[in-house]
Amino acid sequence: MVSSVLVPRRSRAKVWSLIVLLVLLGVVGSVSYLGWRQSVPGVASLTPPPRFVGQRTALVFTLEAARGSVARAEIRVAQGASSVVVAKREGALGRRVEIPVVLESATLGLREGGASVDVWARDDFWRPLRRHDRPVASYPVTVDLTPPKVELLGATQYVAPGGSGLVVFRVTGASRTVVSAGKLAEPSFAWGPPERGARIALIALPWDTTRGVPLAISAEDEAGNVASRGIPSELRPRRFPRDTIEIKDPFLQVKVPELLPQRSPSQSLVDGFLVINRDLRRQAEETKRRIGATTADAPLWEGPLVQPSRTKVFANFAEKRSYRYGGREIDTQVHYGYDLASTRQSPVPAANRGVVVFAESLTIYGNTVIVDHGLGLQTLYAHLSSIDVKVGDSVTKGQGLGRTGATGLAMGDHLHFEVLIHGVSVTPIEWWDAKWIRDHIAKPLREAGLPEIGAREEPARRAPARSAQRRR
Numbered sequence: 001m002v003s004s005v006l007v008p009r010r011s012r013a014k015v016w017s018l019i020v021l022l023v024l025l026g027v028v029g030s031v032s033y034l035g036w037r038q039s040v041p042g043v044a045s046l047t048p049p050p051r052f053v054g055q056r057t058a059l060v061f062t063l064e065a066a067r068g069s070v071a072r073a074e075i076r077v078a079q080g081a082s083s084v085v086v087a088k089r090e091g092a093l094g095r096r097v098e099i100p101v102v103l104e105s106a107t108l109g110l111r112e113g114g115a116s117v118d119v120w121a122r123d124d125f126w127r128p129l130r131r132h133d134r135p136v137a138s139y140p141v142t143v144d145l146t147p148p149k150v151e152l153l154g155a156t157q158y159v160a161p162g163g164s165g166l167v168v169f170r171v172t173g174a175s176r177t178v179v180s181a182g183k184l185a186e187p188s189f190a191w192g193p194p195e196r197g198a199r200i201a202l203i204a205l206p207w208d209t210t211r212g213v214p215l216a217i218s219a220e221d222e223a224g225n226v227a228s229r230g231i232p233s234e235l236r237p238r239r240f241p242r243d244t245i246e247i248k249d250p251f252l253q254v255k256v257p258e259l260l261p262q263r264s265p266s267q268s269l270v271d272g273f274l275v276i277n278r279d280l281r282r283q284a285e286e287t288k289r290r291i292g293a294t295t296a297d298a299p300l301w302e303g304p305l306v307q308p309s310r311t312k313v314f315a316n317f318a319e320k321r322s323y324r325y326g327g328r329e330i331d332t333q334v335h336y337g338y339d340l341a342s343t344r345q346s347p348v349p350a351a352n353r354g355v356v357v358f359a360e361s362l363t364i365y366g367n368t369v370i371v372d373h374g375l376g377l378q379t380l381y382a383h384l385s386s387i388d389v390k391v392g393d394s395v396t397k398g399q400g401l402g403r404t405g406a407t408g409l410a411m412g413d414h415l416h417f418e419v420l421i422h423g424v425s426v427t428p429i430e431w432w433d434a435k436w437i438r439d440h441i442a443k444p445l446r447e448a449g450l451p452e453i454g455a456r457e458e459p460a461r462r463a464p465a466r467s468a469q470r471r472r
């Protein structure tokens with residue numbers, strides 16, 4: 001009975017303590033909720049830090065709100081006492097916002113030296129205590145308004161379509177230099193005594209180069225300042241022969257299944273041939289360009305390239321070929337090399353010293369070897385019946401690379417020989433000719449007072465193995 005009197009009093013106390021507990025929990029909960037709200041980070045800048053500002057610098061700032069969306073963003077450039085707003089965005093900008101900015105240093109009144117690019121931003125996320133606007137990132141930058149200096153020291157005076165040339169120059173204050181011949185952008189290499197700071201670039205003029213194609217050296221520094229200089233080489237016209245090739249069924253019956261094993265049974269042999277002659281030819285061109293991009297940064301060759309002895313030329317460089325089948329023209333293509341015929345399976349000599357950079361089957365070229373002679377100069381040997389070298393092998397002038405054959409799109413046993421500059425086919429005639437090399441490659445170097453490339457026939461041996469290893 002005693003307990004029955006005490007129970008209600010006890011339960012009242014329980015209720016009260018429960019209420020107090022709930023209130024306390026509520027207060028603690030609210031406080032921690034508000035605390036969490038206050039602690040949510042604001043907008044972050046995900047921009048890769050800019051380091052330089054040049055005469056004209058394009059930057060893209062990426063901002064991201066941790067919660068809610070970016071509500072306001074400003075990009076300012078500060079130097080000394082002045083700070084200029086260069087971009088401003090307001091409104092619901094989304095969780096992530098990209099702000100492209102172009103800084104025109106002259107317009108902004110920037111001087112060379114230190115400055116900072118500041119990003120101010122806030123989000124629309126509610127916090128109990130409103131934050132003051134402040135920079136979410138501040139990037140120290142160097143203002144550099146001086147463009148690189150490009151000096152032309154020499155260049156091949158007369159060039160021709162399908163030919164080669166050399167440019168000698170010096171660039172100061174640049175981080176990237178490109179020698180361009182029309183659409184082609186060629187690399188350059190340091191040459192001569194380091195204190196002269198000279199660079200050289202071999203240039204290829206594709207067979208279809210026309211008058212007015214710009215030849216130029218462009219240099220860019222880290223601040224994006226650009227300087228460019230034209231190369232005053234004169235393009236002389238050059239004519240190329242034409243030829244007609246009759247495609248016969250026995251040829252198609254042998255070559256199409258060999259070169260296009262994946263051909264569907266419904267595709268005719270002629271259609272298969274066109275796939276080979278167009279698509280596989282284009283693939284081979286792409287491979288040549290890719291292989292051309294890996295070259296030794298020093299010349300490995302000496303003297304002119306050698307032509308295999310006792311061979312008969314029966315097709316020329318940049319010959320325009322009309323392919324005829326059943327009395328009508330089905331295709332036209334350009335032949336990028338020299339076809340040299342001798343006895344069947346004759347030895348194929350390396351045209352000069354170099355390193356083997358390709359030794360396998362290459363679509364229409366069949367079994368193919370490419371030898372790198374450095375500075376972008378390479379030679380290609382196609383339709384081989386056998387290959388006796390492997391990638392990475394150093395070869396001497398005249399060393400056997402394999403034997404002639406009729407693999408790939410060849411009608412009979414012969415050597416298809418090409419000279420490539422950065423993977424672009426040029427006429428071998430120039431590189432077979434010691435006088436041409438003297439007048440067109442050695443002369444600009446001589447005039448610039450720099451050592452000639454491979455001038456001596458039998459100089460002290462270099463170590464080509466080193467450059468071969470670097471490429472692997």
Ligand SMILES: [Zn+2]
Nearest residue numbers: 337338339416
């Ligand atoms: Zn050929």
